[in-house]
Amino acid sequence: MIENTEKTKTGIVLEGGAMRGMFTGGVLDVMMENGITFDGAAGVSAGAVFGCNLKSKQIGRAIRYNLRFCNEWRYCSIRSLLLTGDMFGTDFCYNKLPYELDIFDMVTFRNNPMEFYAVATDLDTGKAVYHKCKTGGGEDMDWFRASASMPIASRPVKIRDMSLLDGGMSDSIPLRFMEYKGYHKNVVVLTRSYEYIKEKSRLMPVLKAALRKYPNAVKAMETRHIRYNKTVEYIKRKEEKGEIFVIRPAAELNIAPTERDPGELIRVYETGRNIMTGRLDALKEYLSISHLS
Numbered sequence: 108m109i110e111n112t113e114k115t116k117t118g119i120v121l122e123g124g125a126m127r128g129m130f131t132g133g134v135l136d137v138m139m140e141n142g143i144t145f146d147g148a149a150g151v152s153a154g155a156v157f158g159c160n161l162k163s164k165q166i167g168r169a170i171r172y173n174l175r176f177c178n179e180w181r182y183c184s185i186r187s188l189l190l191t192g193d194m195f196g197t198d199f200c201y202n203k204l205p206y207e208l209d210i211f212d213m214v215t216f217r218n219n220p221m222e223f224y225a226v227a228t229d230l231d232t233g234k235a236v237y238h239k240c241k242t243g244g245g246e247d248m249d250w251f252r253a254s255a256s257m258p259i260a261s262r263p264v265k266i267r268d269m270s271l272l273d274g275g276m277s278d279s280i281p282l283r284f285m286e287y288k289g290y291h292k293n294v295v296v297l298t299r300s301y302e303y304i305k306e307k308s309r310l311m312p313v314l315k316a317a318l319r320k321y322p323n324a325v326k327a328m329e330t331r332h333i334r335y336n337k338t339v340e341y342i343k344r345k346e347e348k349g350e351i352f353v354i355r356p357a358a359e360l361n362i363a364p365t366e367r368d369p370g371e372l373i374r375v376y377e378t379g380r381n382i383m384t385g386r387l388d389a390l391k392e393y394l395s396i397s398h399l400s
Contacts, residue, residue, distance in 0.1 A: 117292045217243060261273075
């Protein structure tokens with residue numbers, strides 16, 4: 108089923124991948140620097156917490172605060188996991204950082220007409236939940252956190268009557284969702300190379316123990332690689348037909364999920380910038396942009 112739309116709406120889909128998201132940060136910064144905008148966006152995990160800066164129009168924010176705080180234990184560390192239950196510290200990452208240390212521009216976020224969806228996984232059903240973020244603060248900040256809360260490394264995020272974790276568990280690349288919402292001209296930003304094929308997680312025994320209260324979430328993780336690979340094949344078919352525009356790294360980024368080396372963060376960020384810079388003209392042509400202010 109496709110929702111009715113009066114015009115061809117442009118959308119952007121942002122895959123997650125923990126610190127592979129620095130690639131996405133580089134891609135989005137080049138887009139913003141060149142005035143490229145979209146009618147809507149859907150971000151998963153790192154694609155949500157870094158991608159939200161597209162709606163708030165904050166060029167460079169994602170790489171800036173990651174470089175500043177990558178060695179701050181309250182931002183991300185085993186110490187934080189042991190003390191709080193979250194590897195990425197909830198209070199530091201979602202309260203202190205966006206409200207005090209590197210302020211998230213919620214006024215611009217709220218006033219920007221671009222729709223922004225954060226994708227999380229409902230642990231009770233094992234299904235994806237797509238939340239339209241309108242203000243960037245309050246409950247929206249909880250949805251950003253839920254979208255990026257990796258199993259094992261995070262406690263479930265409670266929102267209303269739901270227990271939520273990483274959106275990548277259920278819908279890593281929500282292109283079909285955007286199509287359903289009426290976005291028929293889509294750009295997809297992937298953080299894996301063209302050749303990548305996802306395999307079943309080697310951590311399934313640990314995941315089963317961590318998610319033992321949520322059998323549907325366990326089932327989702329057991330079949331995640333199958334759904335992911337099918338989605339990638341769907342993307343490749345549409346890409347070959349010229350129906351979507353895909354941006355991906357030329358080779359695997361090979362960065363740790365919780366990378367603390369500033370040089371590695373810069374390397375992956377610059378990889379995204381370089382690839383997007385090289386494809387700017389092709390993207391403008393796809394989006395039918397003749398002039399950008």
